[in-house]
Amino acid sequence: MKTKVGFTRIIILSALLTAGISIMLSAGTNALEEPQYENMAGKEIFLLACANCHGPDGKGQPQSRVGFDVPLPDFTDCDFTSREPAPDFVSVAHQGGPVRGFEQLMPAFGNVLSIEEITRAVKYVKAFCTDSNWPDGELNLPRAIFTEKAYPEDEAVLTFGANEDFDNISGEFVYEQRFGSRNQIEIVIPFGWSEMTVPNGVKPATDWTSNLGDLAVGVKRTLFHSLDKGSIFSAAAEVIMPTGDEAQGFGKGTFVFEPFLSYGQILPADFFLHSQLGAEFPAQGDKAETEAFFRLALGRTFTTGGWWGRAWSPMIELLASGELESGSNIFWDIVPQIQVTLNTRQHIMFNIGVRIPGNFSSSRDIQVMAYLLWDWFDGGFLEGW
Ligand code: HEC
Structure with a gap:
């Protein structure tokens, strides 16, 4: 009797066990199948x-x-x-x-x-970043040659410009570093080479002078940004110091205070826009004029090799500047240009363009401009090629 009950129990138990194992096995095969991501958050x-x-x-x-x-x-x-x-x-x-x-x-x-x-x-x-003070990287639009961006940057930019005859070459090294969520400091070191002209106006073939221009330091702060609206707006102030050789045409010979506003806007169909409005106030009015400037850049980004491929951003800039005095001339230029990402990480970029005077062109040269940009936060110069 005892053994009989024991036997029934064993049969029931083993039946349960088999059922259990088969359920576990079928659950196991389900787990090996691809999860259905389609409707997942x-x-x-x-x-x-x-x-x-x-x-x-x-x-x-x-x-x-x-x-x-x-x-x-x-x-x-x-x-x-x-x-x-x-x-x-x-x-x-x-x-x-x-x-x-x-x-x-x-x-x-x-x-x-x-x-x-x-x-x-x-x-x-x-969304793991929960502090909305930080402007989103999508607002970091491709940099134009002249119009300063509103996005606070960690980058180093080396710009060169040359006139048509290549007897006057100017350059500028800009170093930008962010601090905090919305701020950035900037150091600008201008330099240049020009072919010497002796007093009788003849250019000796080999004599060039090199010079340092007026160093500048500045701070920029983002006042407003919204990825939903695609907009970013910043204010900045720069102090330009009279470090350049005024006599050689490489400096103004006075401290200059330059406040400006910058605005960036993402537009439909991969278009984007930058604009900048500012003024220059010299400490000594007899050395330099008080000037105002307005810059506008419109561009569009294209990619080659799939949408993750190399990015090309043709842009056109409009530059206007003039003395802040009624009746004074307004000088304007247009600057067609194209920026391209050079490496796979896309943090090294090159831009080449031409600055064409829109008026007073007899006294102002056409200039070929180019820059090399390194977004140094994203990695070393030799990384990510
Ligand atoms: C097998 C491990 C592994 C898995 C799974 C994985 N990642 Fe990563 N991920 C990494 C590693 C390692 C890095 C750092 C690579 C480096 O710095 O070179 C990384 C870096 C990243 C980065 C940073 C890229 C940058 O700009 O620095 C993103 C974004 C990212 N992963 C997204 C994802 C997403 C989204 C998924 C899921 C769909 C995922 N990863 C799954 C290993 C993994």
Whole structure:
């Protein structure tokens, strides 16, 4: 009797066990199938596809957990996350790290996730930065040659300009560094070379003089920014010091105070616009005139090799300046130009253009202009090619 009951129990137990195992096995095969990302929110996609490495909190899993020593970004750090445009993050997640010169360890999800799904996950990633003081990187529009941007930058720019005869070459080194969420300091070091002219007006073939111009330091602060509106607006003030050689035409010989306003706007169809309005007030009125200037740049960005490929941004600038005195002349110029990203990371850029005088052209030269820009926060000059 005892054994009989025991036997029934064993049969029931083993039946339950078999059922249990088969349920577990079928659940197991389900787990091996691709998750259905289609209807998932960005958060769920992130937790399933990204959090293994990036951590559910976006700070990056420890090295002991991921098993590699490439540092993972901390997405909660606004100084990192806010300044990267969402389309760049989407490119990296779709194509893998190497598309922007990063490690292969950042996998490509293009075969598993659609652009829309990645975009939702990236929106969740961007929201790890919860401080809305930081202007979004999408407002960091391509830099024109003359019109100063409203976006606070970490960059170094070397600009050259030469007249038609190439007997007068001027240059400028600009260093910009952000501090805090909305501020930036700027140092400008102008320099130049010109072919010497002896008093009788004859140019000796080989004599060139090189000179330092008037050094400038400035601060800029973003007063308003909104990614929804696509707008950014900043105010800045610069002090220009009389370090240049006035006699050689490389300086004004007086301190000059230059306040200005800058505005950037994203327009439909990948168009964008910058404008800048400012004035120059010399400390000694007999050395230089009080002048006002207005600059406008309109451009559009195109990409080659897929939308994550090289970015080309043709622009046209309009420059106007004149003395702040009624009846004085207004000088204006147009500057067609094209900016191109040189490397895969897209943080080294080149721009070439021509400054064409719109009026008084007999006394003003056409100039060929070019700059090399290095967005140094994104990596060393030789990184990400
Ligand atoms: C196997 C681990 C792993 C997974 C899974 C992973 N990542 Fe990454 N990710 C990395 C590594 C490693 C880096 C850093 C690469 C570097 O700095 O070279 C990185 C960097 C990034 C960056 C920063 C790029 C930049 O501009 O610096 C973004 C954005 C990113 N990942 C998004 C995602 C998203 C979105 C997902 C999920 C769809 C994801 N990652 C899944 C490993 C991973």
